Amino acid sequence: METLMLPFSPRFIILTICSVVTALLLGVGIVDHKVFDLIVIPLVIFGALTLLGIRDLTQKSHAVLRNYPISAHLRFLLEEIRPEMRQYFFESEKDGMPFSRDTRAVIYQRAKMVLDKRPFGTQEDVYRDGYEWIHHSVAPKVHADQNFRVTVGGPDCTKPYSASVFNISAMSFGALSPNAVRALNAGAKKGGFAHDTGEGGFSPYHRENGGDIIWEIGSGYFGCRNRDGSFNPDEFARVAADDQIKMVELKISQGAKPGHGGVLPAAKVSEEISRIRGVAMNEDCISPATHRAFSTPLQMMAFIGEMRRLSGGKPAGFKLCIGHPWEFLAICKAMLQTGIYPDFIVIDGNEGGTGAAPLEFMDHMGMPMREGVNFVHNALVGINARNRIRIGASGKIATAFDMARAMAIGADWCNSARGFMFALGCIQSLSCHTDRCPTGVTTQDPSRNRALFVPHKLERVHNYHHATLHALAELLAAAGLDHPQDLRTIHFSQRTSTTEVQTFAKLYPSLRPGELIDGTSDPRFREAWAMAQVDSFAPVG
Numbered sequence: 001m002e003t004l005m006l007p008f009s010p011r012f013i014i015l016t017i018c019s020v021v022t023a024l025l026l027g028v029g030i031v032d033h034k035v036f037d038l039i040v041i042p043l044v045i046f047g048a049l050t051l052l053g054i055r056d057l058t059q060k061s062h063a064v065l066r067n068y069p070i071s072a073h074l075r076f077l078l079e080e081i082r083p084e085m086r087q088y089f090f091e092s093e094k095d096g097m098p099f100s101r102d103t104r105a106v107i108y109q110r111a112k113m114v115l116d117k118r119p120f121g122t123q124e125d126v127y128r129d130g131y132e133w134i135h136h137s138v139a140p141k142v143h144a145d146q147n148f149r150v151t152v153g154g155p156d157c158t159k160p161y162s163a164s165v166f167n168i169s170a171m172s173f174g175a176l177s178p179n180a181v182r183a184l185n186a187g188a189k190k191g192g193f194a195h196d197t198g199e200g201g202f203s204p205y206h207r208e209n210g211g212d213i214i215w216e217i218g219s220g221y222f223g224c225r226n227r228d229g230s231f232n233p234d235e236f237a238r239v240a241a242d243d244q245i246k247m248v249e250l251k252i253s254q255g256a257k258p259g260h261g262g263v264l265p266a267a268k269v270s271e272e273i274s275r276i277r278g279v280a281m282n283e284d285c286i287s288p289a290t291h292r293a294f295s296t297p298l299q300m301m302a303f304i305g306e307m308r309r310l311s312g313g314k315p316a317g318f319k320l321c322i323g324h325p326w327e328f329l330a331i332c333k334a335m336l337q338t339g340i341y342p343d344f345i346v347i348d349g350n351e352g353g354t355g356a357a358p359l360e361f362m363d364h365m366g367m368p369m370r371e372g373v374n375f376v377h378n379a380l381v382g383i384n385a386r387n388r389i390r391i392g393a394s395g396k397i398a399t400a401f402d403m404a405r406a407m408a409i410g411a412d413w414c415n416s417a418r419g420f421m422f423a424l425g426c427i428q429s430l431s432c433h434t435d436r437c438p439t440g441v442t443t444q445d446p447s448r449n450r451a452l453f454v455p456h457k458l459e460r461v462h463n464y465h466h467a468t469l470h471a472l473a474e475l476l477a478a479a480g481l482d483h484p485q486d487l488r489t490i491h492f493s494q495r496t497s498t499t500e501v502q503t504f505a506k507l508y509p510s511l512r513p514g515e516l517i518d519g520t521s522d523p524r525f526r527e528a529w530a531m532a533q534v535d536s537f538a539p540v541g
Contacts, residue, residue, distance in 0.1 A: 015053035015069045022046040083430060093123055096428070098353070103398050104422055110467035111423040111460035131495045134404060137480030146466075146473035147192075148484055150412045152247060154343045154388035156305075158313030161212075161246040164193035165484050166403060166469055168461075169394045169415035170216050170251070170319070172200025174273055175355040175432070177449035179457075180424055180441045181205035186454065187423075187461025188212060196415065199251050199287065201276045202239055209458075213244050216319070217307070218251040219261065220287040222277035229286070231293040233310055235278070240311035247344070248311045250304060252291075252320035255352030255395055258366040259323065261289035270444075297334035297534050305340040317344035319392075321352070322372040326539045329525070330532035332383050332516070337534050341388055345380075346415065347372040349395025353418045355442060356433035369395030370409055374508045375524070377410025382516030382525065398422075400471035408487040409508050423464035424457050 007016040025043040029036040049070055056062075056069035064072045093102040102123070109116040124131060153160025168188055173181050181203065188195040188211035195211050197203070199218025206213055217224065217236070224236035240248055253259060274281045294300045300318075308316035322328055335341050349369020354362070367375070373393045380386040393411035397403060398419040406414055418426070425439040437443040440452035476484065479491055489504035496502050511522060520526055531539035 011068050011071075014071045015050070015057075018046050018049040018053060018070065022050045087428070098351070098396065099398065099418065099422070099428060104428060107398060107419055107422040107464060110471075111464040113463045113467070116467070127495065127498055129495060129497060132405065133493055134401065134475060134479055135491050135493065136478045139480055141477045141480055141482060143473060143477050146469040148469060148472070150390060150485070152317075152344050152390045152412075153315045154341055156308065156341070157315050157343050159315070160343075161194075161315050163246075163413055164191075164465075164469075165407075165413040165472075166465055167194040167214070167392075167413065167415050168196060168420050169352075169417035170196040170198040170214075170249075170254075171417050171421075172198030173203040173205055173276065174200045174444070175442060177437075177440055177443050177452060178205045179449050179452040179454050180421075182208055183424055183452065183454045183457035184420060184461055185209045185211040185213075186458035187420075187465070190458065191462040191465045193465055194246060196249065201278070202242070202245070203276045207242075207244060210244060212246045213242075214247045214249050215240065215245045216249045216251050218287055219289070219291045220277070220279075220285070221293075222279070222287075225278050227280070229288075229292070233306070236307070237310040237312075240307075240314065245311070245314065247315040247317070248307050249344075249346065250307060250316075250318040252318050253323070253348070253366070254319075254354065255321040255348035255350050255366055255369065256354035257357035257361040258321040258348075258350070259289055260357065260361055260365075262287040296536055297330040298338060300331065301334045301338045301340040301342075304342050305338075308343070315343035317342040317346065317390075319346035319348060319394075321348045321350060322367040322375055324537075324539070325375065325525075325528035326531040327537045328376065329379060329516075329529050330534060330537055332379050332385070333532050334534045335385060336383055336517070341385055343388075344390040344392060344412075345376060346392035346394060347376055347411070349373075349393075351396040352394060353396075369393055370406065370508075373406060373411050374409045378511045379516065379525070381513055382511040382520065384514045384517065386513075400468055400475050403468070403472055404475055404484065404487055405492060407484045408489055408492050408504060412485070419468075420461055420464065423460045424452065425460075 006012055022043065025039050025046065029039055029043065053069035056065040059065060064075065087096065091101055094100050106116050148165040149162045150165055151160050152163050168184055175198065182205050185195050185206055186209035189209050194214050196214040197206055197216050199216050199220065199222060201223035202213065202215050220229065221231045223239055224232050226232045269279060269281055269283065269285050271281060277285060279285045294303045304316050304318065308314065347369060349372055350366035351368055373391060377386065377391060380389055390412040391410055392413050392415055393406040394415035397406060397414045397416045403414045421441055424441050426441045427439055429438050431437055432442040435443050435445055437448060440449040443449050472484065476482065481487065489508050492504040493501050494504065494507060511520065516525060516529055520529065533540050
């Protein structure tokens with residue numbers, strides 16, 4: 001009896017109603033052909049729903065559909081639109097991840113050069129743990145020139161580069177659409193700042209508008225590789241000779257997925273990507289988790305030196321997210337032993353962006369950017385190399401305060417990826433990995449990326465850079481400073497509890513020059529320095 005009543009239970013009633021209505025409409029149509037034209041549309045609708053319900057009952061993939069035919073599809077619909085509903089109707093100005101609505105709004109406003117001021121007072125809880133601020137001066141400076149630049153290139157570099165303190169972080173063609181790359185590079189050209197290619201190669205879209213390029217070389221050596229995937233020095237030298245390329249950067253790891261390689265399936269390796277990356281069509285394009293050109297700190301320094309030589313003396317450096325501290329200190333020991341020093345090091349934090357990565361890697365792998373920058377800064381001070389090596393910082397940098405904070409704890413310049421994506425029109429739909437980006441920024445679909453109109457978007461890229469540096473100049477002037485390089489840890493404070501405040505000088509203590517060489521007692525470095533060895537990334541013992 002219970003089984004016979006199932007069709008009339010709440011779980012199955014919608015399917016029952018659709019089936020009965022379909023049968024009644026079909027019966028009426030057969031009996032009276034004159035009304036068939038009137039009922040054909042309802043018949044098709046209820047008939048389709050009935051077939052859908054039967055399919056739900058018989059499929060084996062979704063238990064909820066087997067138990068709630070037809071009606072359970074509402075769950076999937078609501079789940080599909082949940083991010084948009086939350087973003088548009090329920091988030092406050094300070095909510096939203098990875099970037100809050102307030103942060104996104106100020107980027108959009110600056111990119112469009114419209115009013116970016118806020119009324120009435122801060123919406124921050126200034127008494128919560130973790131709240132941070134920069135100290136102002138009772139004798140503020142006159143508004144400084146906002147064209148802040150830093151010279152990158154140590155004693156071994158014959159072609160130093162005067163870089164803006166705010167540049168476009170590494171994003172590859174393939175991850176970004178052709179029009180996105182065009183607009184970013186054209187904006188960089190107009191604003192006089194640099195554009196990092198990402199590891200996907202120096203594409204025609206990077207070349208088209210002539211903006212300054214930082215050419216990133218990853219473990220796949222795309223654009224300078226042999227057919228077997230190994231590094232091709234002759235091809236590297238040929239490409240690096242291009243005057244548009246100002247610096248060459250070796251990618252060791254990426255903040256959002258450090259230690260994780262990647263695979264572009266053969267089906268997605270188009271003729272264009274095959275040509276740009278130097279990979280074969282109809283084969284998986286593999287970016288290994290580790291490099292083949294070197295396997296020890298000594299070999300890595302030799303490779304950096306070779307990159308500088310092959311590029312004709314341009315600044316050569318590397319990018320990484322800090323993992324095991326002894327590994328970076330092993331690199332420092334290799335610098336001392338070989339006398340080969342990079343011209344720059346870019347520190348990426350685990351809060352950095354990516355097109356796609358495993359959840360565990362994004363959430364729990366790698367050191368955050370601030371700790372990474374300060375660790376590297378102190379390590380270089382500790383080996384007396386800080387004055388010859390510049391440090392770049394990347395990882396959720398979007399505003400002038402983000403930049404000032406990173407520079408106070410050790411960075412010389414900052415890179416932003418998602419900030420410039422917002423300037424292009426990104427709405428944080430979190431669909432970068434689907435090839436269905438609604439704004440044409442992260443898709444290779446021509447019908448979608450045509451929506452990104454390059455002449456308009458390049459202006460917004462330039463405006464965002466200009467307005468952010470203007471805001472940085474205002475912060476510095478209010479603090480009584482002239483240049484970002486004047487920022488120190490004593491200029492910032494953080495609330496560590498409701499009643500306690502500490503300066504960054506306490507939170508990020510400094511090593512003295514040469515302290516690692518002389519022998520340090522600092523617990524952050526003492527054991528890791530003892531564990532580091534130049535002929536292996538593995539710890540001693």
